[in-house]
Amino acid sequence: MRLLPQLLLVCCTCFYSRVALTQKNLSRSIEKDIDQLVEQRLPDIAPGAVILLAQGDRILYHKAFGYENTTTKTKMDKDGIFRIGSITKPFTALAILQLVQENKLKLQDTLQQYIPDFPVKKYPVTIAQLLTHTSGIKNYFEIENPALEKDHYTPREGISYFQDAPLQFQPGSRYQYSNSNYYLLGYIIEQVSGMSYNDFLQMHIFNVAGLQHTSYGSVASPALHLVKGYSKLNGRIEDAELEEITSIYAAGGLLSNAGDLLRWHRVLYDGKLISNGWLNKATQSYRLSDGKQSEYGYGWFISDIDGTKTIEHSGSTDGYQSDLVYIPDRTLRIITLFNCYETDRDWILLTNDIARLAMGKSLDHSIRLSKEMLQQYVGIYKHNEEWQMIFTMKGSDLYVRCPKAGIPDIKLYATNENYFYTKETPIKFELLKQPDGSMLLVTYNNSGKDAEWKRVEGSQDKQ
Template identity: 30%
Template sequence: MLRYLLLLAASAAGLFAQDLARMAAVADAQAAGGHFMGSVLVARDGKILFEKSYGSANVEWAIPNDATTKYRIGSVTKQFTAAAFLLLEERGVLKLDDPVSKYLPDAPAAWEKITLFHLLTHTSGLPNFTNQAGYADWKRKPATPAESIAQIRALPLEFAPGEKWAYSNTGYIVLGYILEKVTGDSYVHFLTENLFRPLGLAESGVDSNDAIVPHRAAGYVGGPGNLANAPYIDMHVPHAAGALYSTTHDLMRWAEGVYGGKLLSPAALKKMTTAYKNDYALGVNVKESNGRKRFEHGGGIEGFNSDLAYYPDAKLTVVVLANLATPRAGEFASQLAAVALGDPVTLPSERAETRVAEEILRTYVGTYQLAPKFAIWVRLADGQLTAQASGQTRLPLYPETESKFFYKQVDAQIEFTKGADGRVDGLILHQNGRSPKAPRVSDTVPERKPIDVPRSVKEACVGVYELKPGFDLTITLEGDQLVSQATGQGKAPIYPETETRFFPTVVDATIEFVKDGQGAVTSLILHQGPADIPGRKK
């Protein structure tokens, strides 16, 4: 009977039974093998089309996730902060063009030209405090916004305000401080009275490590076979940048309320949803996906991932909340939206592999520049084409046609393109409803060459290095081969470029060993992608 009613509701909302079954198949595929734990919801114009939960809210007690489970939503918090500032501007309390120094009279001189608008749009130039050395220790201690600001105020700006875009949690910490200062209210109370209650969000709040929160999920890291409790973070630290918890139903109410014009004036809503730089507006990404406008933001915080997307033309809301820290939330949300919007979704298991001659595969080898500091390297070895993005793992590509290839580990495809001369000139990465192009900048791939170093150099590197609480990088010497292994992961041999810098071949990264004045190795720095992660030797 429940199934019958669910299908009726779906049909009434413009979704046929076969579409509902397809949505369930897509969701089940994402969660297969325990790679996703959490809850998902798809709604159109206030009517729930599909919802389902997977895994456990608490693994130790085998308590399942369901629609009432409360998850930390990480940076999805930012759109709530942005809406709060737009409300304050409407009420004449402040203006988004106001300089930060108006509310922080002792702000560093370098901050003089930073405005509230710059903070909201990640164009302030303030360095991201979560990327700073020592953050792994800092996040474990309670800190007010003022104390967090004090930690970064002496750091130089990364660029002149308004000149570029760079994601910065710091800006939203400053915003949280200013909100409390101008309102004389706490962040949690202001949001409760001015955002949550007006829109009927009864199951959302600012998380606290001390409070008893019914139906709150525990966060986990790892995966099948190596699941572990997430590292600790004091929830005072993320504040207005990422401290909220919510449910799928509350986030549906939020999206339909704020983007449906029930909270802000038309002018304020337009300001919130107009992209400034890098497709980022005020606390939300604004992008085109298959010709449709989408307001979207993801979130990640220890043990949790989230994604909230709203398609204004279709009045479609997609919510994905996970209490297992994997990068699947955004991909999951895009697939569910595609089914609801009538677009095809082909799962990796449904793609048929064909055979392509090795001489054709060889023409695809090279370096493709997706962004100024982000490349994709395509290699060929023993007849197998692989692709490796900056800071990521090398993964095999499987041919679907002569020019289009797919991954089996993630839902993504690479399509190679040719110029007028018939030569391969680029690739298109199809992933999460987006298809960015990457021109081919070289027909070769830079390969790192190991050197010989004395065994004593390798022996000095052996040890356990703490990258963050609960997550170590262990270095061992097996025979004459130095081997690295991160918590919950497999072993990876590493090779010397110098006596202090080593690299693995399975992932684009560098491990730099740091010595003290006496020449003893005391720590390391893991350079991977944009991150430089220090780890002290235990």
């Protein structure tokens, strides 16, 4: 599917206003710390943002920062509507689980039972594997198919764009995030229910949860107070050219605001949309065929912040980025919405740091290593021919990126001279010099050891 050119920006100096909705049981010092953190970081992320924290049935913090329109200098409104990108996926997964709960489909049913003309692959693909990103179906954003590019797609036309690509791996053997999975799930919802994706969500989710500001939406809908979207590349901010909604469909086509996302999430956990049993299954890591646990459930990432479990999803689409983090041990919800697309993960780091402040955690428990010590880790590390990680220096800091996973340069923080973490992801990195002088990278996820990566090119190779 054609991707619009990734947005560049006009940059203007923003002066940030704050509008409080209510503060209960959040200390003044923490509130002030969050205010200062957002004001400090926001200029590098977006013109404006909405930040909401809630615990149980109490809203602790709900403020708008910056501008929703930099040209007119319109201040951000805490009730403004944003495109939420991939936070659409938990809604799509919820709709599928509602149909499962009603015995209208089964998680072990195959894809072809609902889309009979979808090309048969080497291995069958199940509904569960679509939900958990373990299907092996290639992400359509990575496919070029000029003959089928259109300005507007029906769901079946969208599927035709990527359906002939071979599986990337045996289904169930590996986790690999792919928007194609959720595009297919949206169409399966339509086939099983006899309703459009939009109508099904409206009747079975939005209406039940009382969502007044959430929709599957046209970017030009006059009924919506849609915050203006921007994009940022190479340090400049420009107006975003928004992707036509049918090209992202059930993988990222919803619009909402912070208040509605909070309301929906509370109703979800009250058992009014699916049973608590199904919700529990949805928010557990999916077990791969080798017995290892992946980082994804049915529509949710299962992660942690400094060892505290989180159930979360973020969204990144033309003009907007968003994050929803739930900390079940504290019934704490953090929702952040930004009106800008950027290629790094600063918005996720800000969300996680807001969560740290709300939990009383330190924002930094790293140690400082010398530039000379960090330099020894620079290089390209390969797990296999397909997967590699690239370690580089920027100034006096060590960064890592993983092109295959779409992860841009992320700053690494050291806990000792060999062990590193990022503030955006739960992945940990151990860099070990071997007796023969080679360098080995070992990565760890929430379940323990993830993979080993051998350095195939280091900084010394270029000297």
